[in-house]
Amino acid sequence: MAEILSLESVSYSYPLPGEGEAAALREVSFEVEPGEVFCVAGPNGSGKSTLAQVCAGLLSPTGGSLLYGGEKVEGRSRLRALRKKVGLLFQSAEDQLFADTVEKDIAFGPRCRGVRGPELDQSVRGAAELAGLDLEAFGGRSPFALSEGERRRAALAGVLALSPDVLVLDEPFIGLDYEGRTHLAAALTGYRRDRGASIIVVTHELAGVWPLADRFAVMDSGSLLRVARREDLAGAGDELGALGMQLPDWAVLARELAALGAPPVNPSDPDALADAAGSVMGGRR
Amino acid sequence: MIGRDITIGQYLASDTLLHHVDPRLKVLAVIASTVLVFVYSGWALLAFAGLLVLLLVVARLPLLKVLKSLPTVWVIAFITFMLQAFLTPGEVIWHWGFLSITDTGLSNGLLFSGRILLLVVVLAALTMTTPPLKLADALESLLKPLSYLKVPVWRVTTVVSITLMFIPNILEESRKITRAQMARGADFESANLLRRVRDIIPVLVPLFVRVFRDADELAVAMDARAYAGGEKRTRLYPLKIGWKDSLGTVVFLAAALSLTLL
Numbered sequence: 001m002a003e004i005l006s007l008e009s010v011s012y013s014y015p016l017p018g019e020g021e022a023a024a025l026r027e028v029s030f031e032v033e034p035g036e037v038f039c040v041a042g043p044n045g046s047g048k049s050t051l052a053q054v055c056a057g058l059l060s061p062t063g064g065s066l067l068y069g070g071e072k073v074e075g076r077s078r079l080r081a082l083r084k085k086v087g088l089l090f091q092s093a094e095d096q097l098f099a100d101t102v103e104k105d106i107a108f109g110p111r112c113r114g115v116r117g118p119e120l121d122q123s124v125r126g127a128a129e130l131a132g133l134d135l136e137a138f139g140g141r142s143p144f145a146l147s148e149g150e151r152r153r154a155a156l157a158g159v160l161a162l163s164p165d166v167l168v169l170d171e172p173f174i175g176l177d178y179e180g181r182t183h184l185a186a187a188l189t190g191y192r193r194d195r196g197a198s199i200i201v202v203t204h205e206l207a208g209v210w211p212l213a214d215r216f217a218v219m220d221s222g223s224l225l226r227v228a229r230r231e232d233l234a235g236a237g238d239e240l241g242a243l244g245m246q247l248p249d250w251a252v253l254a255r256e257l258a259a260l261g262a263p264p265v266n267p268s269d270p271d272a273l274a275d276a277a278g279s280v281m282g283g284r285r
Numbered sequence: 286m287i288g289r290d291i292t293i294g295q296y297l298a299s300d301t302l303l304h305h306v307d308p309r310l311k312v313l314a315v316i317a318s319t320v321l322v323f324v325y326s327g328w329a330l331l332a333f334a335g336l337l338v339l340l341l342v343v344a345r346l347p348l349l350k351v352l353k354s355l356p357t358v359w360v361i362a363f364i365t366f367m368l369q370a371f372l373t374p375g376e377v378i379w380h381w382g383f384l385s386i387t388d389t390g391l392s393n394g395l396l397f398s399g400r401i402l403l404l405v406v407v408l409a410a411l412t413m414t415t416p417p418l419k420l421a422d423a424l425e426s427l428l429k430p431l432s433y434l435k436v437p438v439w440r441v442t443t444v445v446s447i448t449l450m451f452i453p454n455i456l457e458e459s460r461k462i463t464r465a466q467m468a469r470g471a472d473f474e475s476a477n478l479l480r481r482v483r484d485i486i487p488v489l490v491p492l493f494v495r496v497f498r499d500a501d502e503l504a505v506a507m508d509a510r511a512y513a514g515g516e517k518r519t520r521l522y523p524l525k526i527g528w529k530d531s532l533g534t535v536v537f538l539a540a541a542l543s544l545t546l547l
């Protein structure tokens with residue numbers, strides 16, 4: 001098989017102080033293909049962030065195994081190698097920022113890998129641009145004196161600067177304004193196209209990733225309920241509703257229109273939706 | 286893997302014998318034990334260590350787990366041992382090149398490293414079996430006499446209790462931040478020690494930012510809920526010393542003190 005990252009019955013339990021542990025992942029299995037945008041969706045506390053950290057090699061599964069490029073990730077050296085291939089944007093940007101200026105912070109990762117000089121400059125610039133961060137305006141500022149959205153962009157740039165083969169993003173759309181979300185969506189599409197990278201987006205809010213993702217994994221209480229293509233998930237509104245999640249309204253609209261005989265459209269394009277609605281209503285617009 | 290262990294200073298939600306002992310008695314016993322650990326040496330210290338271990342085994346505290354999870358303590362004890370063993374003058378019992386171990390060095394090394402380990406065990410036993418709030422109440426109650434000298438005891442103990450409460454959180458935060466920095470290139474498992482030390486900064490800075498912010502928020506939250514502290518603050522569970530507690534403590538102290546006779 002050609003998958004790049006796969007999980008085989010992966011379980012993870014957090015140790016609790018004293019005896020006992022809290023199960024956060026229960027026998028989760030799926031595969032992520034090269035160049036795919038894979039979304040992990042689930043309500044609060046369903047284990048998404050834990051899963052993201054397992055995928056990035058930061059938490060070792062307490063059961064089951066993780067495979068990268070068909071090889072089992074086992075032992076310290078394999079784990080370290082995995083961390084170099086997989087980049088993870090944490091749910092809270094504050095955990096990742098530390099340097100006295102944004103520019104130095106973005107440069108931290110590549111510097112750790114030994115990148116220096118003009119090459120370093122270039123990767124910092126490229127990453128900031130991809131993340132939608134204006135380096136001229138923010139490069140010299142302290143990461144702690146930024147707004148939430150600016151901070152998230154800075155943290156994202158710090159991860160992108162490593163140009164990972166697999167990019168794992170934990171709630172990347174939360175806290176971004178409309179411009180930020182559209183920019184991020186475009187940037188991710190571009191990153192995947194240019195680098196052939198796989199992207200795993202972890203979220204409880206489907207609207208942002210809906211147009212991007214090829215497949216969706218739905219999680220609840222640490223278990224994987226199903227992996228579905230976008231078209232299939234569009235019909236699962238009730239199932240998601242029961243979990244406390246929601247399909248984007250326009251995705252529901254597009255599906256209803258298709259059911260009424262309209263040609264399939266890109267649901268995130270309002271004009272196309274309007275045309276489809278018009279065609280269903282007999283040419284009236 | 287990082288952080289899958291118990292840590293010192295952490296409360297163990299469990300139900301051992303020691304959990305039921307009044308925290309004031311425990312604090313007194315710990316103070317007495319600390320003094321004794323420094324006063325005793327030789328057979329008396331060994332016997333005292335035996336007594337402590339016996340007590341902890343009877344109380345079913347996961348003693349080994351605690352000691353295993355404290356590599357730093359072992360390193361400190363080991364370094365202490367080595368320094369004592371090699372640097373104390375006395376009769377040489379073993380040597381290799383310019384390095385030599387003396388008999389006084391060996392016994393001093395064992396004594397001092399043993400004391401360190403015992404102290405850690407004693408303190409861990411206290412924090413594992415006493416919730417931070419109770420510990421603070423105990424301190425406040427024990428320090429009460431100082432308030433006649435106009436020392437604001439409750440302020441001190443509030444600070445202590447909040448600090449104790451926050452330690453597990455801070456540890457958890459630091460683990461998470463460590464992972465977050467590893468995700469972006471920091472290498473805490475590198476063979477290069479210099480690099481490992483340098484890479485601590487990316488963990489400390491966000492940790493401090495968090496801790497200060499949390500502290501700020503906590504202060505505001507306490508204000509918003511009209512916390513006033515001070516002498517008039519009442520308690521939901523006032524401390525009470527039962528006769529069993531007292532008897533147990535007295536027996537323990539008597540046994541510990543009788544070791545002087547050894």
Ligand SMILES: Nc1ncnc2c1ncn2[C@@H]1O[C@H](COP(=O)(O)OP(=O)(O)OP(=O)(O)O)[C@@H](O)[C@H]1O
Binds near residue numbers: 014024043048050457
């Ligand atoms: N450090 C920890 N120690 C103990 N339990 C934890 C820890 N972190 C998470 N958990 C538990 O593991 C489960 C999964 O947590 P996780 O953070 O992966 O959820 P999530 O899906 O990312 O939620 P959210 O949407 O709120 O970010 C939760 O029940 C949580 O309480």
Ligand SMILES: [Mg+2]
Binds near residue numbers: 091170
């Ligand atoms: Mg999460």
